[in-house]
Amino acid sequence: MSGGVLRVLPLGGLGEIGKNMTVVEYRGRIVVVDTGLRFPTTDMLGIDLVLPDFGYLRDRAADIEGIVVTHGHEDHLGALPWVMRELDRSPPVYGGRLTMAMARSKLDEHKLRDVPLDDMRPGEELELGPFRLELVHMTHSIPDSCAVALTTELGTVLVTGDYKFDQTPVDGLPADVSRLAELGRQGVLLLCGDSTNADRSGFSPSERDVGPRLQEVFARAPGRIIVTSFASNIHRVQQVIDAAARLGRKVSLVGRSMRKNVNIGRSLGHIEFPEGALIPPQEVEDWPDEKIVVISTGSQGEPLSALRRMAHNDHRMIKLHRGDTVVFSATPIPGNERAVNETVDRLFHIGCEVITSRDAPIHASGHGYAEELKLMLNLVKPRYVMPVHGDHKRIRLHGQLADAVGIDPEDVFRGENGLPLEIDAGGARYGEPEQSGMIFVDGVDIGDPADVALRDRRMLSGDGIFIVVATVSEQSGASVVPPEVIFRGVPFVEQADSLVEEIRHEVERSLARAANDGVREIDMLQQELHDDLAAFVYDRLRRRPMVLPVVVEV
Ligand SMILES: [Zn+2]
Ligand SMILES: [Zn+2]
Numbered sequence: 427m428s429g430g431v432l433r434v435l436p437l438g439g440l441g442e443i444g445k446n447m448t449v450v451e452y453r454g455r456i457v458v459v460d461t462g463l464r465f466p467t468t469d470m471l472g473i474d475l476v477l478p479d480f481g482y483l484r485d486r487a488a489d490i491e492g493i494v495v496t497h498g499h500e501d502h503l504g505a506l507p508w509v510m511r512e513l514d515r516s517p518p519v520y521g522g523r524l525t526m527a528m529a530r531s532k533l534d535e536h537k538l539r540d541v542p543l544d545d546m547r548p549g550e551e552l553e554l555g556p557f558r559l560e561l562v563h564m565t566h567s568i569p570d571s572c573a574v575a576l577t578t579e580l581g582t583v584l585v586t587g588d589y590k591f592d593q594t595p596v597d598g599l600p601a602d603v604s605r606l607a608e609l610g611r612q613g614v615l616l617l618c619g620d621s622t623n624a625d626r627s628g629f630s631p632s633e634r635d636v637g638p639r640l641q642e643v644f645a646r647a648p649g650r651i652i653v654t655s656f657a658s659n660i661h662r663v664q665q666v667i668d669a670a671a672r673l674g675r676k677v678s679l680v681g682r683s684m685r686k687n688v689n690i691g692r693s694l695g696h697i698e699f700p701e702g703a704l705i706p707p708q709e710v711e712d713w714p715d716e717k718i719v720v721i722s723t724g725s726q727g728e729p730l731s732a733l734r735r736m737a738h739n740d741h742r743m744i745k746l747h748r749g750d751t752v753v754f755s756a757t758p759i760p761g762n763e764r765a766v767n768e769t770v771d772r773l774f775h776i777g778c779e780v781i782t783s784r785d786a787p788i789h790a791s792g793h794g795y796a797e798e799l800k801l802m803l804n805l806v807k808p809r810y811v812m813p814v815h816g817d818h819k820r821i822r823l824h825g826q827l828a829d830a831v832g833i834d835p836e837d838v839f840r841g842e843n844g845l846p847l848e849i850d851a852g853g854a855r856y857g858e859p860e861q862s863g864m865i866f867v868d869g870v871d872i873g874d875p876a877d878v879a880l881r882d883r884r885m886l887s888g889d890g891i892f893i894v895v896a897t898v899s900e901q902s903g904a905s906v907v908p909p910e911v912i913f914r915g916v917p918f919v920e921q922a923d924s925l926v927e928e929i930r931h932e933v934e935r936s937l938a939r940a941a942n943d944g945v946r947e948i949d950m951l952q953q954e955l956h957d958d959l960a961a962f963v964y965d966r967l968r969r970r971p972m973v974l975p976v977v978v979e980v
Pocket of ligand 2: 815
């Protein structure tokens with residue numbers, strides 16, 4: 427080992443599910459692994475997406491050698507357009523072919539046409555400043571998933587990306603176990619490993635096992651079959667197509683992202699349709715029910731998705747009816763359970779049969795279980811371990827697995843977003859925390875979580891709003907006509923109703939006090955009114971509606 431400090435700074439993905447982003451830094455140069463996003467929770471009212479706070483990268487844009495994306499899932503790729511927009515230069519982006527095709531399509535939607543994207547094949551090596559970059563082929567629920575090996579003079583950092591050790595993947599390309607073992611023999615300094623299924627014992631089932639189970643379910647369905655799954659799960663989509671073809675059913679694709687991903691997958695040879703198997707959605711009604719399989723987006727109950735629309739009888743082309751079977755070939759991501767349950771119940775209401783992965787083994791996780799995480803640890807034999815991609819519980823469990831295979835607990839770093847791990851010839855330790863957290867996307871604009879708009883939405887959604895219009899004399903500052911009080915969405919309206927008169931009095935009292943104190947400036951008056959009324963309303967209702975005073979001078 428020679429001098430220098432290797433810094434590994436996770437900006438997202440630790441203590442949470444989503445927005446994965448890891449900064450690897452050596453001799454002042456940076457490689458970023460993944461630029462992921464997260465979907466908002468229900469309290470983030472009106473927020474569309476959540477990104478990692480990448481202010482650190484904005485300040486260091488000139489030092490970024492490249493951005494490497496492990497695979498095409500939103501929690502690894504989704505923030506790329508925003509990162510590119512915010513940095514004052516576009517560093518080159520690297521990843522597998524499908525990953526880069528998906529990145530291209532995303533950047534195009536944001537009209538970012540001159541970001542340099544470079545396909546890399548696993549095994550290919552690339553010098554990026556003080557780093558040597560190599561991708562290692564892995565199996566996951568999307569093709570072209572890779573682990574990222576970044577080698578410096580100090581040693582290799584291996585970021586696994588999302589993975590499972592599928593021995594019989596649908597495309598016949600298992601994870602490159604021998605390359606992982608080779609890296610292990612050469613010496614891996616730090617392993618940043620996927621913790622998603624650290625809480626599940628044993629090995630995950632192979633994706634290939636799902637196909638026959640789907641076919642069994644299809645064979646029992648009397649009418650149309652609607653299958654929903656992640657649009658990016660290209661091998662799953664292929665297995666649905668194959669099962670449909672064996673049963674002599676036509677396939678139709680519904681939902682924008684489904685059509686988009688299948689197109690990209692087809693153009694790269696990951697998906698094949700038997701001759702004449704695919705029909706456009708507008709022709710579904712022309713075929714007998716028992717001849718149809720529809721593959722749809724909406725497995726997570728997403729509000730605007732095709733399945734959710736169908737469940738609400740609001741889809742342009744497909745009207746569900748009794749006798750249809752809806753197959754959920756996916757499990758809800760934590761946080762989406764409610765939306766999924768609601769969709770399922772709607773489907774029952776329409777009279778559909780609903781089959782989920784609880785009823786039949788029609789889903790296989792893309793993330794390895796405990797034994798696979800141990801296998802990774804044993805293959806790679808890392809000097810240090812930093813579990814990533816998991817909530818606090820799974821990160822801790824991943825640490826225990828490392829302990830179980832004989833890694834010294836002192837060498838396992840259960841990190842946090844924003845906390846850099848610093849490794850040099852003398853050992854590994856945490857450095858000073860860096861800026862990290864969330865930024866919100868509202869439409870296409872980004873803002874920070876302390877955003878006033880979001881605070882206002884929370885207040886409005888919780889306790890409603892009072893608008894008070896007071897008209898005061900320019901000369902004396904006294905109220906000249908009875909103040910107007912308007913309220914919307916305030917709970918306990920009956921009580922509030924009787925309050926209106928009292929609020930009017932309170933407004934007049936407050937204005938009189940202000941006039942007495944010589945407060946005449948409109949902004950100041952409004953502030954005083956706000957404070958007095960907010961206190962008054964809280965005192966009477968034990969609620970904090972938004973109070974919006976408007977003072978007009980005459
Ligand atoms: Zn993934
Ligand atoms: Zn992921």
